Amino acid sequence: MDSIVLGDSREADSYPKEPFHLTVTSPPYFVGKNYEADYSYEEYIELLKDVFTNVVNNTVEGGKIAINIADIAAFSKVSGEIEEGIEVSRILADHMKEQDCRLMSRIIWHKDDPWQNSQHVGYHDGIPATYVRVLPNWEYIWVYYKGKNPKRPDLPVINVGSGDSERVFSVTDSISKEDWKKWVSAVWYMRSVSSNRDHSAKFPEEFARRLILLYSIEGDIVFDPFLGSGTTAVAAHNVGRKFAGIERDPTYHELAKTNINQAVNANTIEQSYVPPQRYKQNKVF
Template sequence: MLEIEPGSVALSLWSPPYFVGKNYEKDETFESWQLLLKKVIENHALVLKSGGFLAINIADILCFKDENMPKIQALNISNQKCKVTREMVLEARQKYPNYNRYQLAKLLGCSEQTIDRRLHGNNIRGGKYQTQTRVKLVGHYLEKYAQDMGIYLYDKRVWVKDPSWANSQWTSNTLKAVSEFEDLYIFWKPGEYIIDRNKLSTEEWKEWGARGIWYINSVRANDDHEAKFPEELATRIIRLYSAEGDLVLDPFMGSGTTAIAATKTGRKYIGIEKEYCYVKLAENRLKQQTFVQLKLPLNLA
C-alpha cells in the first residue's frame, strides 16, 4: 500500500480475514489478526484522498475461543436419545444406595455418562474438555484504529445474506441464532465529497441507496476461494461511494470481485493479494470479464 500514490484512492473496499480458521489465516493469533487490521487501516490515512471513503465488510466472531469462559451446559430435551430422567436415577439410587454409576447404568439400561449427566447437570457443549466459545464484537476495534488515524466512522449498513445453515449446525444444540448477516462499516477521511443523485436511478435510491439493510444472496459456490462476497455487494458500494474514473482499492483482493465490479462500473482499481493462487485466480477472472464486458485488452502488469 505504501507504493500507492498518496491521496489517490477515492474508495477502498475490502473484506479482511474474519479470524474464523480459514486456511489462509490458520496461523494467525487474535493479536496478530488485530495488528494486521490496524496496520492496513493506518495505511489508508496516506492513500485515501480527502473526502474519500473506506468500506469494510466484516462479521463479528461468533465462536471466539476463550479459556476463561465457563462451561456452557444445555439440556436439549427435544433431542434426548435416552429416556432415562433425573427422577428415575434418583429413585434407583434411593432404592440401591450402594450402587455406583456403572451399576445404576446397567440397572436402568443406559450409559454411565447418562447417569453422570442426569445427576450433575453437566451437559457441556462440545464435551467437558472442549474450550468454550463466545461472541466477540469486532466493530469497535475498526473504529478505534481508524479514528486514531483521523478517519471517522461515517455510516454502518447491514448485509443480510441467506442463512448459512451448513456452517451453523452447531446452533442445533443452543439458543443461538443462525448466522445470516454481516456488517458494512463506512469510514470517511475528512474533506469534501460530492453527492450526485444521478449516479443511481430513483428506484435504486429507494430500494438500497438510502436503506440501511441490504438483502443480497451470498455466493453459492466457494469452490475456487473460501470466502467470496457477491459481486452485487461490491457493485452497490462502488456506485454509491465513488464516481466513474475514480480509483478503487482492495488490499485483500482474493478472487478479484472488487476489481470486476470496478471494471464494470467504469472505475480504475488496485488489488493487493498475498496468496499467489488467488492472484492468478483474480487475473484469470479479470481477463474473462474484460473480454466479455469491455472487449479491451487488460494490462495486468
C-alpha cells in the same frame, strides 16, 4: 490506473503511488478458513490495524472506505480460548477514528445462506436449552470517510451565482430513484455466492457494485487491499471506474488476473510484485 499487486497489504511499499478515492474490501473473518489457521487473535487484530493504516494514508481527503467485517463468536472452533463474543467492528472503528476517519454509514447484509461461515453453530442431540448460540445470518458493512468533510475537495465545482457551490457529476454518476430507495435502506437482502470452489470467501459482485455506485464517480480509483479473486476490481471496471488491489496469495493473484482479464476482454492489466519484508511467508491472507 488498473493495477493488481502480488504483495502484502501490511507493507506500505505494496501500495500504488496514486491515491485512491474508494476502498471496498472484505478482510479475513477469523472464522477458521484454512488461510487463517496460523494466526492468533492478537495477530489478526494487528493485521487489520496495519492494513487500514496504510489504506487511510493512501486515500484522498473525503474518500470513502467501505469494510465488510464480521465479529468473532464465543467459543468458535478457531478461537476456542475466547469465552465471549468480540466486536471486531468496534475495535476497528476505534482504530479508524485514530486515523482521522469518521463513520458515515452502517449497512447490514442479510444473508440467504449464512451457514457457510458459521462453523460454531450446529445441532446435535442433547443441546442444553441454556447453551444455545444463535446463527449470525448477517454481516456488517461500515463506511468511513477520511478527514473532517465527506465532500471530496478534488471534485469539480461550479459557482451558481448565489455564492453557493454545486458539485458537478456526469449522467453516469447519478443513481436512479428506484435504486436509491433500495440502497439507502440500512439492510441489504442479497444472495451469497453459491459456490466458492476457487476462493473460500467470495462476496457477491452486486455487493461491491452498489458500494462503488454509491460512494464514487466515473473515473475514480477503487481499491481492495484483500483482493482475493478480484470481485471488487471486476465490479469497478464494469461501472466505469479504475481499479487497484493487493493480494498476497500467488494462487488467488493469478485467479484475480484471470477474472479481471475476462471482464475487460484484454490482457492489459498492469502487474507488479512487492515481496513481503517483515512477515512470515507461511501465513497467507
